[in-house]
Amino acid sequence: MRKLWRFTGGIKLKGFNKPSNTSSIHQIPIPEKLILPLRQHIGEATEPLISIGQRVFKGELLASSTSFISAPVHASSSGTIVDIGKYSIPHQSGISETCIVIETDGLDEWDSNITANIHPEKLSRENLHTIVKSAGIVGLGGAAFPSAAKLKPTRKINSLIINGVECEPYISCDDALMQSRPDEIIRGVILLQRMLEPNECIIAIEDNKPKAIDSLRTALEKLANAGVLDTTNISVIPIPTIFPAGSEKQLVKVLTGKEIPQHGLPYEVGVVCLNVGTTSAIYDAVYHGQPLISRVVTVTGSEVNQPDNYNVLLGTPVVNLLNAAGSIGFSKYKLIMGGPMMGMNLPNSDVPVVKATNCILVEKAEQEKGTKVMPCIRCGTCTTVCPMKLLPQQLYWHAKSKNLEKLDHFNLSDCIECGCCAVVCPSKIPLVHYFRYAKSEKKEHEIKLKIADQSRIRSLVRESRLEKSKREQEERKAKRKAERKKKKASIPKKDKAIEGQSTSVPEKIEDKGVKTKKVAKIAKG
Amino acid sequence: MAIIALTMLALIFGVLLGYTAIRFRVEGDPIVDSIDAILPQTQCGQCGYPGCKPYAEAIASDQAEINQCPPGGETGMKALAELLGREPIPLNPENGAADDGLPMVAIINDATCIGCTKCVQVCPVDAIVGAAKQVHSVLDVYCTGCELCLPPLCPVENCIVMISVEKTLKTWKWSNPQFHLEDSAT
Numbered sequence: 001m002r003k004l005w006r007f008t009g010g011i012k013l014k015g016f017n018k019p020s021n022t023s024s025i026h027q028i029p030i031p032e033k034l035i036l037p038l039r040q041h042i043g044e045a046t047e048p049l050i051s052i053g054q055r056v057f058k059g060e061l062l063a064s065s066t067s068f069i070s071a072p073v074h075a076s077s078s079g080t081i082v083d084i085g086k087y088s089i090p091h092q093s094g095i096s097e098t099c100i101v102i103e104t105d106g107l108d109e110w111d112s113n114i115t116a117n118i119h120p121e122k123l124s125r126e127n128l129h130t131i132v133k134s135a136g137i138v139g140l141g142g143a144a145f146p147s148a149a150k151l152k153p154t155r156k157i158n159s160l161i162i163n164g165v166e167c168e169p170y171i172s173c174d175d176a177l178m179q180s181r182p183d184e185i186i187r188g189v190i191l192l193q194r195m196l197e198p199n200e201c202i203i204a205i206e207d208n209k210p211k212a213i214d215s216l217r218t219a220l221e222k223l224a225n226a227g228v229l230d231t232t233n234i235s236v237i238p239i240p241t242i243f244p245a246g247s248e249k250q251l252v253k254v255l256t257g258k259e260i261p262q263h264g265l266p267y268e269v270g271v272v273c274l275n276v277g278t279t280s281a282i283y284d285a286v287y288h289g290q291p292l293i294s295r296v297v298t299v300t301g302s303e304v305n306q307p308d309n310y311n312v313l314l315g316t317p318v319v320n321l322l323n324a325a326g327s328i329g330f331s332k333y334k335l336i337m338g339g340p341m342m343g344m345n346l347p348n349s350d351v352p353v354v355k356a357t358n359c360i361l362v363e364k365a366e367q368e369k370g371t372k373v374m375p376c377i378r379c380g381t382c383t384t385v386c387p388m389k390l391l392p393q394q395l396y397w398h399a400k401s402k403n404l405e406k407l408d409h410f411n412l413s414d415c416i417e418c419g420c421c422a423v424v425c426p427s428k429i430p431l432v433h434y435f436r437y438a439k440s441e442k443k444e445h446e447i448k449l450k451i452a453d454q455s456r457i458r459s460l461v462r463e464s465r466l467e468k469s470k471r472e473q474e475e476r477k478a479k480r481k482a483e484r485k486k487k488k489a490s491i492p493k494k495d496k497a498i499e500g501q502s503t504s505v506p507e508k509i510e511d512k513g514v515k516t517k518k519v520a521k522i523a524k525g
Numbered sequence: 526m527a528i529i530a531l532t533m534l535a536l537i538f539g540v541l542l543g544y545t546a547i548r549f550r551v552e553g554d555p556i557v558d559s560i561d562a563i564l565p566q567t568q569c570g571q572c573g574y575p576g577c578k579p580y581a582e583a584i585a586s587d588q589a590e591i592n593q594c595p596p597g598g599e600t601g602m603k604a605l606a607e608l609l610g611r612e613p614i615p616l617n618p619e620n621g622a623a624d625d626g627l628p629m630v631a632i633i634n635d636a637t638c639i640g641c642t643k644c645v646q647v648c649p650v651d652a653i654v655g656a657a658k659q660v661h662s663v664l665d666v667y668c669t670g671c672e673l674c675l676p677p678l679c680p681v682e683n684c685i686v687m688i689s690v691e692k693t694l695k696t697w698k699w700s701n702p703q704f705h706l707e708d709s710a711t
Contacts, residue, residue: 093697433702440698447696448565455566455669458650459576 002202002237005257007250009387010242011420013169013341025176025296025309028324030077034102034315035352036062037089041138042145043069048100054081057111059291061134062100071146071355072136074291075111076313079104090318090337090354094347102315114289120191121229128195128286135285136292136355140277141174141246142338144356147278150267151195158270159256160198162189162279164205164212165239165246168339171359173296174276176309178205178212181280182219188283190229196272200233202255203276206245207238243341244418248273250387262414277358297353299325301362303333312353319349321360336361341419374427382421382431388414392421392431399438404445407438415439556585563604565596568649569671571621576649590614595621596670629687630668631675635660637684644674644685665690 039045044067050056056075064072079102086096117123123131133148141163162185166174178185185203193201205213216236224231239245239254249260251273258269266273277295284290293314300307305326312321318335335346337357346360353360382392391410398406415435422431560581567577572593574580583589584605591605592614599616606613616623633644633653640658652668655661663685672687679685690696 091694092699093692093694095692095694095697097694430702433699437699437701444696444698451669452564452566454667455568455650456561456577458652458667459566459568459578462649462651463576 002235002255003257004237004239005254006240007242007245007253007387008389009385009420010244010250011385011423012241013243013423025180025311026324028310028312028316028320030104030106030108030313031316031320032104033082033317034076034079034104034313035087035317036073036076036100036102036315037087037352037354038063038073038098038100040073040144040314040355041071042143043067043071043149045098046070046073048084048098050081050100052081052084055079056081056102057109059111059114059293061291069146069149071138071148072134072291073100074136074293075102076293076315077102077104078107078109088347088351090346090351090357092344092347099352114291116288117286120287123286125195128191131285131289132282135281135290137278137281137285138292138355139275140281140295140355140358141275142342142356142358144354147274147282150272150274151192153196153267153272155267156270157196157198157267157272158200159272160189160192160196160201161251161255161266161271161273162192162201162203162276163246163248163251163273164203164209164216164276165251166209167206167241167243167246168341168343168359169243170300170361171298171339172300173298173309173358175209175212176298177280177296178209178276179215182215183223184280184283185216185276186219186223186231186234187229187287188279188281189234190231191282191286192272192274192279193233198233198272200235203234203236204239204251204255205236206241208241213238243420244387244416247387247416247418249416262411292355295353295355295357297321297357298359299362300359301333301336302364303362312357314355315352317350317352318346318360321353322349322362332365333362334365336363341423342417373429376427376429379426381424381426385420385424387418387420388416390415392435395438396429396431396434399434402438402441404438404442407442412438412442554582554585557581559608560584560605563597563601563608564594565601565669567596567669567671569596569669569673570649571595573620584609590617592617593620595623598623628690629670630665630690631663631670631672631685632665632688633661633663634684634686635662637681639681639684641680643678643680647673647678649673 038048044065046063046065048063050062055078056062057078058075060075062073062075081100082103083101084098085101087099087101088094089097089099129148129151132151133146137147138144139147164174164178166172189201189203203216205216207213213236220231220234220236223229237255239251244250245254248266252266252269252271253259256269256271258271260266260269281292281295285292294311295314296309297312298307298309299321304322308325310321310324335349336343337346338344338359338361340361340363343359343361376393376396378393380393383390386392394410395407395412395415398410399412412435417432417436419432422429422433425431557578558581561578564577564581570576572580572589574583574589580589580594584591591609591611592602594601595616597605602616603613605611638655638660640655640660642655642657642661645653645655645661649671650667650669652664653661653674654664670687674685675687676682676685
């Protein structure tokens with residue numbers, strides 16, 4: 001039995017049933033239109049490589065970027081590019097970003113260049129890395145961090161953690177995936193093991209998913225008995241169900257006892273963390289050459305008839321998903337992408353499913369309005385549940401007064417926005433909303449400072465340039481004055497000497513020289 | 526004896542002070558720089574001075590009040606008050622209305638620009654490029670929104686106008702949840 005640690009805080013969430021908890025994954029029919037945002041990941045946006053009117057095949061590369069932290073975008077189905085323009089993206093803000101729109105032809109024709117690898121076990125580490133990068137794979141747990149960037153750590157990795165925890169209530173896409181594709185996940189883990197060469201490899205699953213644990217353990221045994229692949233270092237570890245155990249920092253603490261340093265990444269403590277969905281996507285990319293063009297999405301909530309898991313092509317509008325799941329009460333509902341704890345509201349149902357979409361939650365719109373916000377009574381319950389050891393009540397206080405210095409002092413940037421504090425707050429204060437607000441306030445302040453610095457430098461440069469040109473002008477003026485004086489002084493001498501015309505000729509030339517200079521100056525001015 | 530000792534001490538300290546005065550000389554006025562760091566650097570001149578630095582110098586030498594900077598707004602004034610240990614005072618309406626927080630940039634209409642270079646010369650941060658009788662253009666990433674290039678400086682009507690900067694994911698802000706509390710109070 002492996003020793004497990006306990007992270008501070010966290011809560012045991014009750015009252016959320018998991019109606020979507022089934023082992024089946026349904027297929028959503030190909031939508032008429034696919035909307036693919038150029039940025040579906042953390043990092044730089046990609047640049048489109050195709051043009052409007054072009055016919056594309058399923059899996060064809062549509063957009064890419066040369067940046068290290070970025071992930072290319074591929075066509076989810078065959079069809080024609082009808083637009084490259086601004087469309088509303090799945091984000092709280094309702095902001096539009098550049099998207100590629102494909103009108104599908106229903107043929108679902110694969111790109112002929114995509115072929116299965118015959119000997120995936122023989123690929124080199126470098127080859128594997130290139131495959132993962134060019135397949136556009138990002139973290140499918142919800143953060144959408146480009147996976148390839150994680151797979152080139154600069155130090156020795158002790159533990160590879162495969163995250164199948166899925167701690168948010170309602171969401172069950174990873175659970176369903178672990179039950180339906182255990183073999184693929186383990187083969188993916190073996191590929192990752194070859195790339196990272198860790199001492200151990202842990203597949204962590206919350207103990208409220210016994211079916212998933214069983215299915216992975218059985219698959220692991222089968223593979224071990226077959227003796228084709230080396231599975232000795234891989235273990236499936238059930239962990240206690242405490243929210244937010246699926247968060248990277250908390251999971252590393254539970255499994256290794258190590259804490260990731262502030263603003264640091266897991267590799268700094270010798271750990272790499274990847275989601276089970278990501279692992280299965282890596283399997284598809286390496287074994288079948290298929291880029292990331294679909295993902296499993298949970299559709300659930302009080303306003304859904306048949307909550308279930310669906311395999312959805314990326315770019316499918318959310319409304320298609322709702323139709324498939326039989327959403328009722330279409331007039332008054334709110335859409336949340338992600339879980340009830342950390343998810344964000346969607347502006348409308350036309351936004352597409354992207355790489356980060358793990359769950360679509362359809363809730364009654366009134367639910368929030370019913371709660372009355374009361375003043376903070378400083379009970380300190382939020383502090384006891386904060387998994388990041390922060391002081392939410394202090395942060396709340398300073399967020400309200402926009403005291404950025406104090407917010408820094410209380411480490412606002414460490415908040416993972418898990419929502420534990422807001423759930424336990426007896427005054428029903430929307431604490432996470434306050435922290436998100438304070439974070440964006442701070443970000444804006446930083447941008448302002450940066451712009452101010454830039455303007456300061458530019459105005460200084462301009463001033464010194466103006467001064468310089470003024471000085472030069474004055475110098476030239478003084479020079480000319482001096483010359484004229486000289487001339488004046490020399491003319492009477494010449495008169496006296498009664499020299500011939502020979503001397504006057506060079507004088508004229510000099511005059512002309514001055515004139516041409518003047519003309520040049522006017523042109524310059 | 527006492528006189529000799531004191532004279533010696535005076536000499537030693539005199540040399541020491543003289544040395545430190547040369548060795549640790551501070552170029553410029555540190556107060557002006559810290560005031561300048563708070564000012565928004567729009568270089569708009571609404572304060573009555575030709576730029577942020579001159580205004581900072583005026584504040585430092587007590588020739589100007591701290592409430593003359595509309596782009597800095599209430600927060601800027603408060604920061605200045607805290608830095609200088611003065612009482613916060615309301616913004617002076619004579620200097621213009623306080624910034625509403627929406628960043629604006631100038632944009633030049635290519636069709637109506639006559640290429641007079643007036644705006645090129647007045648732009649405090651060199652954010653307008655153009656030559657005589659050529660169409661000018663604003664480098665929007667550098668534009669501070671100072672409005673110095675707007676008519677009457679620009680001789681053409683509707684040639685230079687201010688537009689608000691489009692919100693991106695990087696500049697989008699979460700709303701202030703304050704209203705929730707007020708809602709419940711009523």
